[in-house]
Amino acid sequence: MTDCLLPSKTWRWMAWACLLLLLLVTVLSAFLRHRAEGLGCQPWPGCLAAGTAASGVVEALARGAHRVAATAVLGLAIGLLVLALRARPSLRREAGLSALLLLMALLLAWLGVHTTGSRAPAVALGNLLGGFLMVSIAARLLAPPDRRGLGPVALGVALLLVAQAAGGALVSASHAGLACDALRGCADQAAAAGWPWAALKPWVGAGLLPGDGALLQLLHRAGAWVTAPALAALGLLALRRGRRAEGAALLALLAAVLALGLVLGSSGLPLAAVLLHNLGSALLLAAVVRLV
Ligand code: HEM
Incomplete structure (x- = not known):
């Protein structure tokens, strides 16, 4: 790492990886939510009441991929925070944004654990807006x-x-x-x-x-x-x-x-x-x- 962190290849690589993984998490999380709500079954949403919501191999794979990608984002957020804190001169903006990213990742992980199976719109709302905010923070971390x-x-x-x-x-x-x-x-x-x-x-x-x-x-x-x-x-x-x-x-x-x-x-x-x-x-x- 040079005196100023931002031109560092490592930083750019990690920030890009974080953004791309977050986009993947966004799509997978929407996919899992919509499949759990039976979107695609006929006639929707009546078929949902009949218990035809999908839970097959594709959903299991998507759930696994979502978990791996979300964990990788958590690791990258920690890595970015450490890099920003260690940089000289200090990178306060980047450290603040990385800390916020980490906090959001932990909050969404908590939400995921404590609301499994919930169909309350507030849960979908929290997940969707939290995910969008994380994508936006990662986009700001790419480069000033x-x-x-x-x-x-x-x-x-x-x-x-x-x-x-x-x-x-x-x-x-x-x-x-x-x-x-x-x-x-x-x-x-x-x-x-x-x-x-x-x-x-x-x-x-x-x-x-x-x-x-x-x-x-x-x-x-x-x-x-x-x-x-x-x-x-x-x-x-x-x-x-x-x-x-x-x-x-x-x-x-x-x-x-x-x-x-x-x-x-x-x-x-x-x-x-x-x-x-x-x-x-x-x-x-x-x-x-x-x-x-
Ligand atoms: C700037 C414009 C718009 C934005 C940012 C926006 C954003 C969104 C978002 C974030 C969702 C939730 C997707 C999800 O749950 O996965 C949604 C759902 C939806 N939007 Fe929009 N939207 C816009 C304009 C429109 C317009 C113009 C229409 C129709 C004329 C529309 C129709 C819908 C419908 C039908 C849904 C529900 C889909 C479902 O049942 O899952 N949207 N929109």
Whole structure:
């Protein structure tokens, strides 16, 4: 290691490995959650009540791979923290981010152990948002950007995006993905059910009434009308301020996430599209967080 740690090959290798493993963990964790919820069985979600949720060889392999990858992330987070603390001159920013990464890894491991088998949306929400945050931290650890960030503007958009992702996780964990397939229809159904705001309580649990699911979908779809323009504006601003890589990535990812969202709504929730919608959102948050 040289005087300054960041150009070190070891650091870059470890930070990249951490990011890639976290993306793998994100996809595997969404895969396991959706398979446990029976996504793909017919007619969904009714088939779940009949106990047809999958638990075969593929799920066992995915569970094993998830465990190995998550443990490797924990080891890498410790390694990055040690490197940052030992560096001279001291790397306070990197040490802080690595410590946060380690803390999140321990928190999610604790959540995993203590909530096994739970179907409460709050658990899915915690897992999904915690995983997204870890991906974002790892993306910031890769290397410091060579230009100044976009500060509070990017932070505001990041918070909007977290809220949008949380809304999506709530739709998913409440089995509301097929509750309705257009903004107008969702609004009509939610109104007919008397605007059931209690559906927003993430600890209430799955098995909501159709009107509840329609309200959750309505909020997620309407949220996209606010979040997407904000993301697009941030992407364009990033391009203008010379942050080309993040700006271009943000715009491309936004287009992909929106297109996948439309596919989900119109074609009965194919698992691959659900997973890509999830992964795209994680990467989108990472691109925005790099701009803060
Ligand atoms: C910036 C825009 C968007 C973001 C960041 C976003 C993010 C997300 C996330 C993180 C989830 C949870 C995925 C999971 O549980 O694995 C989700 C679920 C979902 N999203 Fe989006 N979304 C966006 C726009 C849209 C749009 C425009 C639509 C439809 C028109 C849509 C439809 C859905 C549906 C149906 C689900 C539930 C999938 C399921 O049942 O598992 N999303 N979204």
